[in-house]
Amino acid sequence: MMLEQLMAEIRAGGTLETGTLAVRLGTSPQMVDAMLEHLRLGGYIQAYSNCGDVCQGCSLKSSCGRDEKAGTIRLWQSSGK
Amino acid sequence: MSDCHTAPPRVSRRPATGGADARLIALAGQPNMGKSTLFNILTGLNQHVGNWPGKTIERREGDFAYKGHPYRMVDLPGTYSLTANSPEEVIAREFILRENPSLVVAIVSAANLERSLYLVSELVCLPVPLVVALNMMDVADQEGISVSAKILESALGVPVVPMTATRATGVNELMEAIEQVLAGKCPVVPCRPEVRADHRLVMEEITRQIDSHVPLPYPPEWVALKLLEGDSEIAHTMQTALPSCNWEAVQAILLQHDDALLAVASGRYEWIGQILQVAVERPKMGQISLTERLDRWAAHPIWGLLILAGILGLVFWITFKIGAPVQNWLSVEVVARLATLARLALAGTPAWLSGLVANGLLGGVGAVITFLPIMVIFFATFAFLEDVGYMARAAYVMDNLMHLMGLHGKSFLPLFLGFGCNVPSIMGTRVVDSRPGRLLTILIAPLVPCTARLAVVAFLAPAFFGSNALYVSWGLVLLSMFMLVLSGTLLSKIIFKGQRSAFIMEMPLYHLPNARTIGLLVWQRSMSFTKKAGTKILAMALVIWALSVLPGGELNTSYLAQFGKLIEPIGKLMGMDWRLTVALIASFPAKENAIAALGVLFGSSPQGGLTQMLTASYSTASALSFLVVTMLFIPCMATVAVIRQETGSWRWTLLNIVMMLTLSFIAGISVYHLAVLLRLS
Structure with a gap:
């Protein structure tokens, strides 16, 4: 049911955080991360690894780099599928 | 099988003949699991590289021998699952089902089993023997993750061999397990996922x-x-x-x-x-548990907002306690004295030259440069908050609030960027799929107070309000956020009609700030600000100065005064004289120009700097009204240009200008008259 519950949370809308989602689903943040990747590959959500040209000149650009381990913020967005 | 050995692999690379007697092994795994490393260790130079039939995807196979048994290994394309989401996944499963390999080796990462076991969950359902190569044991060790290969083997029902392919450890054990399975000495009874x-x-x-x-x-x-x-x-x-x-x-x-x-x-x-x-x-790391403990408060829908408000207040407090005295010193002791010296030095030159240097250059740009210390403190405190990981929480609780108000969730990223600068914020609305959603976000994004607006407030608030500057500045930021939520809610109700969509984020762990990272950020932003002061702000200051002395050299009869007095009736509604009204209009090319304009209009005198002049010239009600209007006024020229570019329409651009003008004027008039009623004038 975990993946279905995660999808239900996403479909309900709102801002979701992976740590909170893990607690709600009774699993680990790593499992939530894996399921989000599954949903991304299935086209249910889109990931923002960086903002592309949108970030040019942005003072917060360094906060969004997916590949940097520290101080990063990873984002996904519902694709509406 | 769970012991790792560092002995070199005992495989012998056969000439690339393969042959019908060779045992066919398929090597499956998700991308970046070390599949190619293992393949290279086993096959060495005896590899054939071609394409999969009808595809442009590379097919690699190679031959080797182990204990006298010939093997042919096929490196399947990296796949996350065996569902036909991609050509690679189709190739992998078709090979396993149609080519009937003797065995499949599934390579997984011990450091990320949550993700890599998904492919195994599909492979165990296929009618082919399976051996799991538990790779990256070294990475798991480094991350403090303890994986029991024995328990994993019992749970999966297939042999599991721990290994570190990059160090060639565990390869012999893997081959031994393959031999055992193929010889029928190791029964493989996979435990398959249950269908509900x-x-x-x-x-x-x-x-x-x-x-x-x-x-x-x-x-x-x-x-x-x-x-x-x-x-x-x-x-x-x-x-x-x-x-x-x-x-x-x-x-x-x-x-x-x-x-x-x-x-x-x-x-x-x-x-x-x-x-x-x-x-x-997974050992509960102190850092994770600290993050969880802190986030119970910092990411809480209500406490999180109060903490955010408190932190903003603290940022202003630090700014005023440290930055304002330095700014005041620079203004009085440096810029004002330099202006006096310039007048003395240029005493014999034409009056316009003395005026240009003392009033235009030093009065305008000098005033802006004096608030560099304030900007540096601002940049440093925000860089600190970013670096420790707090800014993500700030965005999260703000977005939660907006959702409570019914605002669209996809607006999160652009609004988050807006705290730095409104330009990338508007460009960031590209993440919003729907046209109405994007337009809505563009319309409200300029209400997020950018660094330039905050810096103007940080400069002017102490000048107008002295020891109460902290509360005024804090209230102005809260007012901006309230207006943002209010406008968003109203527009959302009209355009979105309550539709909600999700935004998922993974917040970074809190960690100790890195002085070098913060220093670099402060340096880059300060340099960017100084460059702006030396170009756009300088140009605007000189234009304002020229308009303030032409045609006769008198400010009160200048073109600027004539223009200011023409629009003064609108300013009067908000308690502003023509000079404040002109300063407001001058902030259109760049927000900092408001200070440059006031610097030119008031000049510097031996009696004190700009702050002292402003304190003496305006009532509390007028000052409050001016700051409120500044916070909500039309965005800078660059932002307006980006709004035009991103909406592709002058209609929406004008609507944004009209909306911001209306909001700022209504707020300015209300605040001024309320302050007068409360006898703050």
């Missing part, structure tokens, strides 16, 4: 419909499962293979159970979760 009871009946019904028509070599149960998962390739195959009545029956079942698609994958994740619960131990 309600879907099991559905699956049985589909299997019944397709059973006698499934083309070889596909197992009917596997085909039924793939149909439930919505696999387009299998659906196409079965549509061709089945009589139309059976296909229609299958389609009807699938239509009734379209939720099965997620249910099947969900079952696999349940299976992975249960296995990992017993086989993997």
